[in-house]
Amino acid sequence: xxxxxxxxxxxxxxxxxxxxxxxxxxxxxxxxxxxxxxxxxxxxxxxxxxxxxxxxxxxxxxxxxxxxxxxxxxxxxxxxxxxxxxxxxxxxxxxxxxxxxxxxxxxxxxxxxxxxxxxxxxxxxxxxxxxxxxxxxxxxxxxxxxxxxxxxxxxxxxxxxxxxxxxxxxxxxxxxxxxxxxxxxxxxxxxxxxxxxxxxxxxxxxxxxxxxxxxxxxxxxxxxxxxxxxxxxxxxxxxxxxxxxxxxxxxxxxxxx
Amino acid sequence: xxxxxxxxxxxxxxxxxxxxxxxxxxxxxxxxxxxxxxxxxxxxxxxxxxxxxxxxxxxxxxxxxxxxxxxxxxxxxxxxxxxxxxxxxxxxxxxxxxxxxxxxxxxxxxxxxxxxxxxxxxxxxxxxxxxxxxxxxxxxxxxxxxxxxxxxxxxxxxxxxxxxxxxxxxxxxxxxxxxxxxxxxxxxxxxxxxxxxxxxxxxxxxxxxxxxxxxxxx
Amino acid sequence: xxxxxxxxxxxxxxxxxxxxxxxxxxxxxxxxxxxxxxxxxxxxxxxxxxxx
Numbered sequence: 001x002x003x004x005x006x007x008x009x010x011x012x013x014x015x016x017x018x019x020x021x022x023x024x025x026x027x028x029x030x031x032x033x034x035x036x037x038x039x040x041x042x043x044x045x046x047x048x049x050x051x052x053x054x055x056x057x058x059x060x061x062x063x064x065x066x067x068x069x070x071x072x073x074x075x076x077x078x079x080x081x082x083x084x085x086x087x088x089x090x091x092x093x094x095x096x097x098x099x100x101x102x103x104x105x106x107x108x109x110x111x112x113x114x115x116x117x118x119x120x121x122x123x124x125x126x127x128x129x130x131x132x133x134x135x136x137x138x139x140x141x142x143x144x145x146x147x148x149x150x151x152x153x154x155x156x157x158x159x160x161x162x163x164x165x166x167x168x169x170x171x172x173x174x175x176x177x178x179x180x181x182x183x184x185x186x187x188x189x190x191x192x193x194x195x196x197x198x199x200x201x202x203x204x205x206x207x208x209x210x211x212x213x214x215x216x217x218x219x220x221x222x223x224x225x226x227x228x229x230x231x232x233x234x235x236x237x238x239x240x241x242x243x244x245x246x247x248x249x250x251x252x253x254x255x256x257x
Numbered sequence: 258x259x260x261x262x263x264x265x266x267x268x269x270x271x272x273x274x275x276x277x278x279x280x281x282x283x284x285x286x287x288x289x290x291x292x293x294x295x296x297x298x299x300x301x302x303x304x305x306x307x308x309x310x311x312x313x314x315x316x317x318x319x320x321x322x323x324x325x326x327x328x329x330x331x332x333x334x335x336x337x338x339x340x341x342x343x344x345x346x347x348x349x350x351x352x353x354x355x356x357x358x359x360x361x362x363x364x365x366x367x368x369x370x371x372x373x374x375x376x377x378x379x380x381x382x383x384x385x386x387x388x389x390x391x392x393x394x395x396x397x398x399x400x401x402x403x404x405x406x407x408x409x410x411x412x413x414x415x416x417x418x419x420x421x422x423x424x425x426x427x428x429x430x431x432x433x434x435x436x437x438x439x440x441x442x443x444x445x446x447x448x449x450x451x452x453x454x455x456x457x458x459x460x461x462x463x464x465x466x467x468x469x470x471x472x473x474x475x
Numbered sequence: 476x477x478x479x480x481x482x483x484x485x486x487x488x489x490x491x492x493x494x495x496x497x498x499x500x501x502x503x504x505x506x507x508x509x510x511x512x513x514x515x516x517x518x519x520x521x522x523x524x525x526x527x
Binding site for chain 3: 042046051056057058060061064065068103104107110111114115118119121122228232235236238239242243245246249250253
Binding site for chain 2: 139142143145146149150153154159162163166167169170171174175177178180181182184185
């Protein structure tokens with residue numbers, strides 16, 4: 001009973017009015033807590049952690065790089081889930097949330113790539129290497145661009161929602177496929193220690209190698225980024241809902257006049 | 258369905274431009290490569306498989322916006338949608354017609370262009386095999402992109418933006434087969450992966466293309 | 476107050492500046508567009524209500 005009641009409670013927010021009211025109530029909490037987490041985490045990380053014996057002070061970049069990279073991937077995953085909900089249950093809020101999340105994903109991907117490049121320069125001696133992880137993020141970036149461009153190009157809102165949702169679905173499959181293809185492609189080219197080292201300092205593998213001194217501020221930063229993501233998506237979804245209502249009202253007014 | 262295929266093929270030959278354009282583009286691209294990277298034959302022969310694959314891919318991409326647009330404009334796409342044939346098979350036939358008129362000719366001229374780029378002798382066989390296996394996937398994926406953008410006025414550029422990321426896995430494995438073949442290395446693994454991608458794409462993507470086309474015809 | 480960043484000071488600082496600028500731009504653009512949309516929608520709704 002409680003489970004089904006809870007499930008129904010979630011779907012109630014598919015109503016745009018309810019969604020707007022509820023998101024307005026929780027948004028201040030998300031803005032403030034994400035700001036707090038980011039300030040605390042980044043300050044702790046920047047000012048009060050020791051340098052890594054091998055990487056020197058560049059290890060401080062991890063507090064931006066890892067959370068951004070995590071969100072870059074998970075934003076796409078969230079868009080996939082939201083698109084599926086739209087395709088199956090036809091909730092407008094859901095697909096608008098996917099649309100609202102895409103630019104956030106782009107910025108996260110760019111942050112991950114830029115901080116990665118800046119970090120890579122002193123560590124590997126190059127801004128960019130065609131390492132599987134880096135390449136996958138670049139491809140992910142292209143997928144985001146295509147998704148956003150398709151939204152912008154189509155005028156009919158429902159058709160746009162359907163088409164972008166299908167694109168998100170197909171794109172997800174191909175993104176995973178590309179990830180494996182890229183893995184294969186680079187290992188095929190140059191095997192050896194350099195890839196291992198690159199793998200060890202980029203992305204999720206680091207978690208095992210990062211000692212506690214670095215880990216707690218990193219955790220706070222990740223939480224801060226996630227909260228910021230939630231705040232941004234809720235806020236931007238509200239904007240999208242208003243934008244659509246605005247266009248609908250305008251069209252109705254013109255038709256009436 | 259066979260009638261539809263024959264009709265598409267006939268139209269492609271009669272329209273003239275579309276059929277030869279892809280090939281001409283492929284030729285010009287290959288001729289331009291030595292101008293941009295220099296005439297050293299060792300360099301050319303090492304990049305030849307990749308350049309030929311990329312050229313074939315771009316030539317394929319170039320002809321995509323005509324794939325459905327003509328039928329969309331004269332309304333025959335609406336007729337096809339209401340015909341007793343399921344839209345999934347219509348889309349598949351469209352992709353097949355595109356492959357026969359664009360992909361297959363590209364595969365056939367690729368070895369000739371390989372001569373221009375000093376492709377090693379061992380590479381010719383693998384280049385043709387990899388293109389033969391890979392270009393059907395390019396056509397099918399391209400049909401999906403064309404179906405997504407069919408209703409748009411300036412869909413051409415958007416089509417490229419949408420389709421190119423989807424081409425990444427095919428390009429990686431296809432070019433890998435050609436490159437390894439040219440270097441005389443083992444090609445089984447990438448060849449299997451390429452074949453797997455092509456088979457999966459042919460089996461599954463027409464459903465997505467048809468769904469998208471239905472939305473656009475709504 | 477500033478920690479000693481050693482020879483990598485430029486690297487670390489540029490990474491922080493770039494990321495924070497990007498994040499700030501994202502937040503500010505979202506807020507700006509949200510505000511504008513809200514104002515526009517309110518104006519339109521008022522106008523429609525007046526016209527009856």
